[in-house]
Amino acid sequence: MGRMTRKLVATAFGAPREVLTVVDVELPTASVGTVTVDVRAAGLNPFDVKSVQGVMGEDPAKLPLQIGNECSGVVREAAAGTGPAVGDRVVVYPVSGAFAETVVAPAASVHTLPDTVDFDQAAGLLLAGVTAYDLVETLDITETDTVLVHGGAGAVGSIAVVLAVSRGAAVIATASPANHEAVRALGATPVDHHSVLLDAVRSAATTPVTAVIDTVGVDDAIDVSLELVEPGRIASIAAWGRAGDGITILDGSTDASKRHRRDAVQPLLAAAADGRIVIEVAGTSTFDDAADSFDALAGRHPRGKYILHP
Ligand SMILES: NC(=O)c1ccc[n+]([C@@H]2O[C@H](COP(=O)([O-])OP(=O)(O)OC[C@H]3O[C@@H](n4cnc5c(N)ncnc54)[C@H](OP(=O)(O)O)[C@@H]3O)[C@@H](O)[C@H]2O)c1
Structure with a gap:
């Protein structure tokens, strides 16, 4: 034995x-x-x-x-x-x-x-972190973007907010009201996902949304996203039923995703070490x-x- x-x-x-x-x-x-x-x-x-x-x-x-x-x-x-x-x-x-x-x-x-x-x-x-990193890399988020993050208080969503903000993007993030203060502290404008989402996002956005990161996968989140941007600017880790809409669904299986997730480990550890990610x-x-x-x-x-x- x-x-x-x-x-x-x-x-x-x-x-x-x-x-x-x-x-x-x-x-x-x-x-x-x-x-x-x-x-x-x-x-x-x-x-x-x-x-x-x-x-x-x-x-x-x-x-x-x-x-x-x-x-x-x-x-x-x-x-x-x-x-x-x-x-x-x-x-x-x-x-x-x-x-x-x-x-x-x-x-x-x-x-x-x-x-x-x-x-x-x-x-x-790391699991949430590399996934967030993959989402931000896949959409090639830059300072020219206004990003909508569905689930901005979640494990993946909150790190995606931090990474998008660190690239200079403006970020709007959906969350329950109890999490709005935390989302704001990450540098995003919170929006209640229990509200009429399209109206709430439009009134929160000072510049038009250019990319969407979805960590929730509910139809409302995807429908609203498709109203705001082309399907090619939407990446989701949860909307498995919506691949037919032309959005990118990430599960870590493509070569690009695998590379992003490998490359993410050291930057994530560095960010955790100096408190940029908590x-x-x-x-x-x-x-x-x-x-x-x-x-x-x-x-x-x-x-x-x-x-x-x-
Ligand atoms: N494909 C992949 O590679 C991959 C990798 C990791 C995770 N995932 C999947 O991604 C999802 C999120 O994972 P996680 O670890 O971040 O989970 P989590 O920490 O539980 O976060 C989920 C968040 O979703 C929010 N939420 C719930 N219902 C919502 C709605 N109707 N509209 C908007 N937001 C809503 C919640 O926000 P409030 O509490 O503020 O309401 C919660 O913070 C899971 O389904 C997980 O299986 C996929």
């Missing part, structure tokens, strides 16, 4: 509270191309919730389902001379099965963590009570990331 680790998995597809369980599993064998990391925190994302619920498919061959794609921790074992050394603080992304006490990750996914970024922040930064934590839970965080993220939830601790 090899080395063991505790891991959060789903034994079936369904309600997190019914299918999540913590198991002891054998750690994969470490090799020259891998780094073994003792996990201190792992970031929960909507993808994890949907995967467990079966929204992304219900292939029984995938059970028990490995969950979690990002975590932070301390290097326990690494090949000498390449990348992080034993004892270094690191963030790990992308990695599959991140909800574990220990992960064995490809060396290319293990990034040195700046001292000023704590483990919880780091664990919630990851808020909405809640934490242990693996044993992880269903609380899954259920919270699945519903209407406060701003910020849910972070799991082994």
Whole structure:
């Protein structure tokens, strides 16, 4: 029997509270191309919730389902001379099965963590961050743009706002009223998505909207966007049913998206290190009570990331 680790998995597809369980599993064998990391925190994302619920498919061959794609921790074992050394603080992304006490990750996914970024922040930064970066790069946002961000208080949307503002663009962002102050603090003009959206955006925009970043995917958001700009200036990570409208739907699978997301990691860590990007934590839970965080993220939830601790 090899080395063991505790891991959060789903034994079936369904309600997190019914299918999540913590198991002891054998750690994969470490090799020259891998780094073994003792996990201190792992970031929960909507993808994890949907995967467990079966929204992304219900292939029984995938059970028990490995969950979690990002975590932070301390290097326990690494090949000498390449990348992080034993004892270094690191963030790990992308990695599959991140909800574990220990992960064995490809060396290319293990990034040195700046001292000023704590483990919880780091664990919630990269999946949302690289996605935001991909959206902004794909649309080639510049200081000539006025950008509408749907979901500007969300994990991806809030980082997209920061990145677009840092490029000099004017930004209008939809959010619930409770999040308007936070959106304003990021440098965007907030608009309530519960209002008549087209009217609200038009009255908030001092210059015509030239590009749309959608992180929500609801039809209203896409319909309003198509009223404002050509489909080629709309990029979404959530409007899967609307590809036929000619908008760009990003899932990280194209060569360009993969490049954007790889290129994003170091700038995001630098921005987190000097406070240009701040990851808020909405809640934490242990693996044993992880269903609380899954259920919270699945519903209407406060701003910020849910972070799991082994
Ligand atoms: N394709 C990809 O590569 C990729 C990558 C990452 C995430 N995603 C997807 O992107 C989506 C967002 O992820 P996330 O991590 O940013 O989630 P999140 O942190 O939960 O943020 C979602 C935001 O959506 C807002 N919202 C909810 N209903 C809305 C509506 N009707 N109109 C406008 N805004 C609304 C909420 O804002 P308020 O609270 O202010 O109402 C919330 O802040 C998820 O569906 C996720 O699966 C896709």
